[in-house]
Amino acid sequence: MITIAINEGKRFEQQWKESIDKTDYFYYRIHDAAQSFNQQTSGLRFSAKNPYDCFLYAYPTLFTLELKSTKGTSFSFWRQDFEDKTKSQTFLIHKHQIEGLEKASKSEGVISGFVLNFRSTNHTYFWKINDYLNCTNGLDKKSFNEADVISNNGFLIKQTIKKVKYNYDIESFVLELQIKIK
Numbered sequence: 001m002i003t004i005a006i007n008e009g010k011r012f013e014q015q016w017k018e019s020i021d022k023t024d025y026f027y028y029r030i031h032d033a034a035q036s037f038n039q040q041t042s043g044l045r046f047s048a049k050n051p052y053d054c055f056l057y058a059y060p061t062l063f064t065l066e067l068k069s070t071k072g073t074s075f076s077f078w079r080q081d082f083e084d085k086t087k088s089q090t091f092l093i094h095k096h097q098i099e100g101l102e103k104a105s106k107s108e109g110v111i112s113g114f115v116l117n118f119r120s121t122n123h124t125y126f127w128k129i130n131d132y133l134n135c136t137n138g139l140d141k142k143s144f145n146e147a148d149v150i151s152n153n154g155f156l157i158k159q160t161i162k163k164v165k166y167n168y169d170i171e172s173f174v175l176e177l178q179i180k181i182k
Contacts, residue, residue, distance in 0.1 A: 012069040012117045012166075013053065019168040026057040051100020052112070058174040061111055064104040065126075066097045069117035074143040082142050092143075101129040111181055115157070118146050122161070125154040126173065128181070155180075 006014070013029070020027045030050045056063040068075060070092065077093040093114070105112035105128075113128040127149055135152035136144060150156075155177065158169035 008071065008119065009067075009069045012119075013067050015166045016067055016115065016168055017054075019166075020056065020170050024058070025170065025174070027054065029054045049094075049096040051104070052097060056170075056174075058178070061109055061174070061178050063174075063177075064101060064110060064112040065115050066093075066101060066113075067115045067117070068092060069119060071119045073118070073120055074145040075116065076143040077136055079136060079142075098129070098133070102133065105129050111177060116149060116154070121146060122159075124157045124159055124166075124168065125149050126157055126177065127152070127154045 017027060017029065030053060032050065052064050052066040054065050054067070056065060075092045076090070078091045078095040078098065083089070101112040101114070104110050111128065113126055114132060115124065115126055117124045123146065125146075131153040135148055139148070155173075157173050159166050160169075161167075
């Protein structure tokens with residue numbers, strides 16, 4: 001018998017997907033390019049980079065979302081003044097994701113942002129891309145923590161745990177954001 005270990009980030013994405021009521025919402029996960037799973041192939045010159053992870057449509061709003069999970073207490077992020085072209089850098093939040101969410105957010109009826117899962121505290125937040133940018137553009141550090149998210153309009157997503165799997169309250173997430181952002 002072969003067992004394949006799923007990393008915690010993919011497990012979080014799967015639990016998020018399983019929390020969505022397929023009769024009320026349309027959900028689509030953009031497939032990752034193969035090289036996304038293997039850092040050895042990051043030297044490929046022509047690799048597709050998705051602007052975000054998924055779409056969630058809840059009439060009349062389209063959500064473009066990038067899902068991130070960390071076992072630590074912070075997320076590192078790309079910012080142009082942090083970029084050092086002389087060495088390889090790894091950020092949890094990448095330039096193309098920030099740009100993709102920002103571009104999508106400019107369309108009417110679209111809400112874009114990060115769904116951030118802090119496994120150390122068992123909290124998950126939605127952080128609208130404009131609030132993310134307002135915060136991170138002013139930070140003197142190369143990562144943000146849960147307190148930064150909370151103090152910059154991060155929206156706590158209700159969740160319950162059943163044994164070891166989380167269930168996210170997508171319905172209240174959608175309804176509260178649609179009311180709050182309009």
